[in-house]
Amino acid sequence: MTRRPAPPLPPPKARRHLRETAALTQTQLASRVGVTPGTVRAWESGRTTPRGRKRDAYAKLLKTLADEETARRTTQTSHPESALEADSAPEPTSGSESAPARKPLPHEPDPVPESAPGSAPESVPESVPESTLEPAPAPEPGPEPVPEPVPEARPAPVALTPAQAFDALYEFGAPALVRQTYLLTGRREQAREAVERAFQAAWEHWPEVARDRDPVGWVRATAYEYALSPWQRLRPRHRRPEPPPADPGDRTLLNTLLRLPPRHRRTLVLYDGVGLDLPETAAETEASTPTAANRLLRAREAVAGRLPALADPQVLHRRLAELASNERLGAARPHAVRGDGERRARFWTRAAIAFTAALVGTTALTVRTAPTHYEPPVSPGQAVRGVPPRAAQGSLSDEELELRHKLRDQLQHGPERLSPRLE
Known part of the structure; x- marks a missing residue:
C-alpha cells in the first residue's frame, strides 16, 4: 500500500501574504481550517509544518486564496487599460450622440469606410485630380544600414553544489548575524555559538532552506530562538560575566x-536594527502585526526614557x-561549521540507534x-499442636545388636528347598 503524497504548500511568507x-x-483562517490561531501563527512563521488532514485543508484553502488573488489581479490589469482608452478619447459635445472616431496614428493608413453588403463600390469623385491617383514615386535608396554587432554568447552559469551554496550563504550572512545576536544577548561567545548552531540546523535542512525566499531570515530566526532560550541561564558560562564594551555610550545602550x-528586544533589533518592515517583523517573532507594533513602541519608549538622545528612530538605527560594528566578533570557517554539524548529527544518530538497540535487547x-x-x-509454615514430635533413632541395645548379627550370618536366600522322600 503506497501513501498519497502530501499536497505542496507555499513558503511561510507567501502564506501570510495570501491571508492578508x-x-x-x-x-x-484558523476557524476555517479547524485549528487554533497559535497553530496558524506557527505555520506562517515556518516553525512548524501541517500534516495529515490539516495539511490538506490548509493547502486547499491557500490554493483558493491564490486563485482569487490571480483573478483579482487579472481584473485590475484589464480595467486600467479600458480606463486609459476612455480617458484618451475626447469627450462628446452636448449635441452629439456618440464620440468622434479615434485619430489614426502616423504609421496607420486612413480608415476605409466599409460598404454595405450587396452594394457596388463607390466611384472616385470627379473633383479629385488625376495626379493624386497615380502611385507615389519610389523613395531613393539610402545608405545601407550597418548590421548591429551580435553579442557574444555568455557561458551558462555553473550550478553550485550544496556545500558551495551553503558556504556562500554562510560567508554572506554569518558576520552580520553574529553582530545582531550580540545585541540580543550581550555575550560574544553565546552569539557566535547561536549563529553556528543555526547554520548547522540549516545544513541539516538544506533542501528546505535552499528553496526558501529568504534563507538568511530562516537562519536568523533559528539563531534568535537559540540565543533567547531560557535554558541558556542554566549553563555555567552564563554565570560568568563578560567584559562590557569599552565605550561608555555603548555600554549604557547595551545595558x-x-x-x-x-x-521587545527582539522586535526592536529586527525593526530598528536589521531594518525589516512591520509585517515581516511580526511574522518572524510569531506575533500579529498590532502586537509587534505595540512591542516596538514600548521598547522605543523604554530606550528613550533612559537615553533621550535616541528618541529619533534614525538615530537609534545608527x-x-x-554598537554592533564596534565589537570584533569573528565567525568560524564554513567547512568547520559543516563538519561540526555532521559530527553532531552522527553522534546523535548513533546514540539513538544504541538506545533503540538497548531497549530492544532489554525487551x-x-x-x-x-x-x-x-x-x-x-x-x-505454621506450628501444628497435638501431634507428638517424631523421635530420632537412637543407639541399639545389646539384644538388638545380637539379633542383627544373627540375621547377617544366616543365608540370605531363605531356607533350603524341601524334597520328598519315600519311606
Whole structure:
C-alpha cells in the first residue's frame, strides 16, 4: 500500500501574504481550517509544518486564496487599460450622440469606410485630380544600414553544489548575524555559538532552506530562538560575566537593551536594527502585526526614557549599527561549521540507534525470562499442636545388636528347598 503524497504548500511568507491579501485574520483562517490561531501563527512563521488532514485543508484553502488573488489581479490589469482608452478619447459635445472616431496614428493608413453588403463600390469623385491617383514615386535608396554587432554568447552559469551554496550563504550572512545576536544577548561567545548552531540546523535542512525566499531570515530566526532560550541561564558560562564594551555610550545602550523583555528586544533589533518592515517583523517573532507594533513602541519608549538622545528612530538605527560594528566578533570557517554539524548529527544518530538497540535487547530478555504461567507463592509454615514430635533413632541395645548379627550370618536366600522322600 503506497501513501498519497502530501499536497505542496507555499513558503511561510507567501502564506501570510495570501491571508492578508484576502483580508483574513489568523483567527478566521484558523476557524476555517479547524485549528487554533497559535497553530496558524506557527505555520506562517515556518516553525512548524501541517500534516495529515490539516495539511490538506490548509493547502486547499491557500490554493483558493491564490486563485482569487490571480483573478483579482487579472481584473485590475484589464480595467486600467479600458480606463486609459476612455480617458484618451475626447469627450462628446452636448449635441452629439456618440464620440468622434479615434485619430489614426502616423504609421496607420486612413480608415476605409466599409460598404454595405450587396452594394457596388463607390466611384472616385470627379473633383479629385488625376495626379493624386497615380502611385507615389519610389523613395531613393539610402545608405545601407550597418548590421548591429551580435553579442557574444555568455557561458551558462555553473550550478553550485550544496556545500558551495551553503558556504556562500554562510560567508554572506554569518558576520552580520553574529553582530545582531550580540545585541540580543550581550555575550560574544553565546552569539557566535547561536549563529553556528543555526547554520548547522540549516545544513541539516538544506533542501528546505535552499528553496526558501529568504534563507538568511530562516537562519536568523533559528539563531534568535537559540540565543533567547531560557535554558541558556542554566549553563555555567552564563554565570560568568563578560567584559562590557569599552565605550561608555555603548555600554549604557547595551545595558538598556538587556533590560528590555526578550520579545521587545527582539522586535526592536529586527525593526530598528536589521531594518525589516512591520509585517515581516511580526511574522518572524510569531506575533500579529498590532502586537509587534505595540512591542516596538514600548521598547522605543523604554530606550528613550533612559537615553533621550535616541528618541529619533534614525538615530537609534545608527547607534545600534555602531554598537554592533564596534565589537570584533569573528565567525568560524564554513567547512568547520559543516563538519561540526555532521559530527553532531552522527553522534546523535548513533546514540539513538544504541538506545533503540538497548531497549530492544532489554525487551527481548524480559520476554525470554518472564514466567509463562502463574506460580502461587509458598505459604509460610505454621506450628501444628497435638501431634507428638517424631523421635530420632537412637543407639541399639545389646539384644538388638545380637539379633542383627544373627540375621547377617544366616543365608540370605531363605531356607533350603524341601524334597520328598519315600519311606
